[in-house]
Amino acid sequence: MENTVCKSENRKKFPSSPTVGIETRLIRLFLSILLVLAFIFFIGPWIAQAPFVKPLTTFIDERNIDAGALFYTEVEEFSDVDVYMRNTMNHAPQVHQTKP
Amino acid sequence: MDQTRPGQTPKGKSEEVITDAGKSRLSDLWKTEDYWAIWLGFLLLIAGVIIYLPRGPENLKKKSEKAEAVLAKEKERAPFKTIAWLEANDSIGKLKATDSDVGKRIKKFTGKPHSWRKNPLHAFYMNEEMATAEKKWATAKYELDKKNKAVPVALAKAEAAEAAAEAAGFKDEKLNKEASTAIAAWRDAKVKASTAKKKAKYKPFLQLPYLIGLMAAMAAFFGIGTWVMGRSILKFMLGFVFVFMLAVLACTAASQTTMQNLGIGYAAWAILFGLIISNTIGTPKWVKAAVQTEYFIKTGLVLLGAEILFGKILEIGIPGIFVAWVVTPIVLVTTYIFGQKVLKIGSKTLNITISADMSVCGVSAAIATAAACRAKKEELTLAVGLSLVFTSVMMIAMPAIIKAVGMTEVLGGAWMGGTIDATGAVAAAGAFLGDKALNVAATIKMIQNVLIGVIAFCVALYWCAKVDCVEGQRVTAMEIWYRFPKFVIGFILASIVFSLLAGCMSYGESFCLIDHGVIRGMSKIFRGWFFCLAFVSIGLATNFRELKEHFKGGKPLILYVCGQSFNLILTLTMAYIMFYLIFPHITENI
Numbered sequence A: 001m002e003n004t005v006c007k008s009e010n011r012k013k014f015p016s017s018p019t020v021g022i023e024t025r026l027i028r029l030f031l032s033i034l035l036v037l038a039f040i041f042f043i044g045p046w047i048a049q050a051p052f053v054k055p056l057t058t059f060i061d062e063r064n065i066d067a068g069a070l071f072y073t074e075v076e077e078f079s080d081v082d083v084y085m086r087n088t089m090n091h092a093p094q095v096h097q098t099k100p
Numbered sequence B: 001m002d003q004t005r006p007g008q009t010p011k012g013k014s015e016e017v018i019t020d021a022g023k024s025r026l027s028d029l030w031k032t033e034d035y036w037a038i039w040l041g042f043l044l045l046i047a048g049v050i051i052y053l054p055r056g057p058e059n060l061k062k063k064s065e066k067a068e069a070v071l072a073k074e075k076e077r078a079p080f081k082t083i084a085w086l087e088a089n090d091s092i093g094k095l096k097a098t099d100s101d102v103g104k105r106i107k108k109f110t111g112k113p114h115s116w117r118k119n120p121l122h123a124f125y126m127n128e129e130m131a132t133a134e135k136k137w138a139t140a141k142y143e144l145d146k147k148n149k150a151v152p153v154a155l156a157k158a159e160a161a162e163a164a165a166e167a168a169g170f171k172d173e174k175l176n177k178e179a180s181t182a183i184a185a186w187r188d189a190k191v192k193a194s195t196a197k198k199k200a201k202y203k204p205f206l207q208l209p210y211l212i213g214l215m216a217a218m219a220a221f222f223g224i225g226t227w228v229m230g231r232s233i234l235k236f237m238l239g240f241v242f243v244f245m246l247a248v249l250a251c252t253a254a255s256q257t258t259m260q261n262l263g264i265g266y267a268a269w270a271i272l273f274g275l276i277i278s279n280t281i282g283t284p285k286w287v288k289a290a291v292q293t294e295y296f297i298k299t300g301l302v303l304l305g306a307e308i309l310f311g312k313i314l315e316i317g318i319p320g321i322f323v324a325w326v327v328t329p330i331v332l333v334t335t336y337i338f339g340q341k342v343l344k345i346g347s348k349t350l351n352i353t354i355s356a357d358m359s360v361c362g363v364s365a366a367i368a369t370a371a372a373c374r375a376k377k378e379e380l381t382l383a384v385g386l387s388l389v390f391t392s393v394m395m396i397a398m399p400a401i402i403k404a405v406g407m408t409e410v411l412g413g414a415w416m417g418g419t420i421d422a423t424g425a426v427a428a429a430g431a432f433l434g435d436k437a438l439n440v441a442a443t444i445k446m447i448q449n450v451l452i453g454v455i456a457f458c459v460a461l462y463w464c465a466k467v468d469c470v471e472g473q474r475v476t477a478m479e480i481w482y483r484f485p486k487f488v489i490g491f492i493l494a495s496i497v498f499s500l501l502a503g504c505m506s507y508g509e510s511f512c513l514i515d516h517g518v519i520r521g522m523s524k525i526f527r528g529w530f531f532c533l534a535f536v537s538i539g540l541a542t543n544f545r546e547l548k549e550h551f552k553g554g555k556p557l558i559l560y561v562c563g564q565s566f567n568l569i570l571t572l573t574m575a576y577i578m579f580y581l582i583f584p585h586i587t588e589n590i
Helices: A022-048 A054-063 A076-090 B033-052 B060-077 B083-093 B101-110 B128-141 B144-167 B173-199 B208-228 B233-254 B257-262 B266-279 B285-290 B293-306 B310-314 B318-341 B348-359 B363-373 B377-405 B409-419 B423-433 B435-467 B477-483 B486-503 B507-540 B544-550 B552-582 B584-589
Strands: none
Touching (some): A022 B257, A022 B266, A054 B173, A054 B257, A054 B377, A054 B423, A076 B423, A076 B435, A076 B507, A076 B584, B033 B101, B033 B208, B033 B293, B033 B486, B033 B507, B060 B083, B083 B507, B101 B208, B101 B507, B128 B144, B144 B173, B208 B233, B208 B293, B208 B507, B233 B257, B233 B266, B233 B507, B266 B377, B266 B507, B293 B486, B310 B318, B310 B435, B310 B486, B318 B348, B318 B435, B318 B552, B318 B584, B348 B363, B348 B377, B348 B435, B348 B552, B363 B377, B363 B486, B377 B423, B377 B552, B409 B552, B423 B435, B435 B486, B486 B507, B544 B552, B552 B584
């Protein structure tokens, strides 16, 4: 039976029970957790400080932007842009009144 | 009960024959997940309408009309956006029903773990002393005092420059340009001060009791449907504790400031944590009853439907529609055909999910498409993984390339908005390039977000009518109805209802009550949690070995890279034609 994202009343398929012992499984879990912590506290900050990345990450930090947001309603900037662009399209200042 | 997926051959029957045994029953309304997703989703949306529609700020209509009047007056007065124009613009942006008492209480009760730097406990708890220390650190780091002092100075300069331009009757181009530059500098100072203020805002809090309360509320919320559908509610609620805790951990990881800055959101962490558990110690038996990916995703998608307001496609006029609604379907269909005919990807559902996530708007499009075509969990995981990796790369690379080649902000913004998958990354890359780039990029991405509804519906229809059947078989309308994933109807209906509701109000009212009321104060909050629960469930039910199987030969990666390359070329071409050749007057006003 397929393990689909959306199906109704179908049997769920889970990874089959590992054949390795409990100690090995716990060690794997522990190592995975260590890797995650290493990424969050060491590898991630190192990447963020890389010369080609730092200007952008510093900017994102200062502007308080959630760069991981999935949809426009999760990003505050989109709300400001929504208002601004709507007003720009509907109330654009008259640009051709000047002399050089 | 026949467990066959609609359109598949039941067990024991010949593989050559598809039995058209489709039947809709009245009991489906309370016995199937699709319908429960609709009932639960609409329950929250109706609650949102009841809560927020009567709770706009005092004199909402008057304030909105006053702002519109100022905008109309200022546009006639000067050939540039005056201080009064911008202040009227900002006043509309401050009208939010979520600022009401009940809105703040809902936000507090449903809040995710707070942002943290070095100490993960700060995601859940901060006492007075900790808050003061963090505030002191942030005030110094973000130079809050200096930025605050700069605003009135910049405003005074802007006012003087505008007065000089006005004295010349706004007919002196040099004075007008100086006034525009001074006003832009004031805006920049204001934004910097405002964001520094937010970064330095620390108050004592204790999140844990609210998270426990929220967990109980969600367990009960989903538990009702579980019970009526004939499953064990006790087993579900017990397992839900574990799933919810993993979701909270995922949100905690995502709220770490460096992870936020790198664009690694809760989706990635939720899948990862689920995968770690399932592929090391194994998903515990007592948790399995709550690993309900489909249930969480479908309910989340019905809520997402309400966030898709069709009025948004007109935000930037025809150029935006061409870049977002013409290029995107062309790229989607072309990439799919390429995957089928050239790469010969074995799974059509994997193909369409990757094509949608790459061409539309990343993870949210992947979820909707995967659900519509009944893709496998591993396929969605793969599509999401590819999207997140390339989003991070493009978020960093594209602004650098745009600056290096001297591309204009409008063109660069349109290019990024139409190609970078994740919405947050678009905001980051656009803002990094400049305000105009942000405005265009964000608008294009918003218009693409609206396309999700149409894509999900068309994919569901196409799959029911053409894919899920034997070649040459004629599928009747009733059979299509039987096979059609019903929650997509709830998704589309939510979108239509809220688009119409927003359309019946003035812009100011719909912005306040619908966008910053029902949507951001209800739908978005719960949709975010439900998707997080779904991603955790996907991880808990996914096998690394099966994931590797789907990646065999690297075809998904080749599909993504080729499709995205085509997307980059076509989007840039269309953006240039629309913004600079056909509608340059729209570009001038941005």
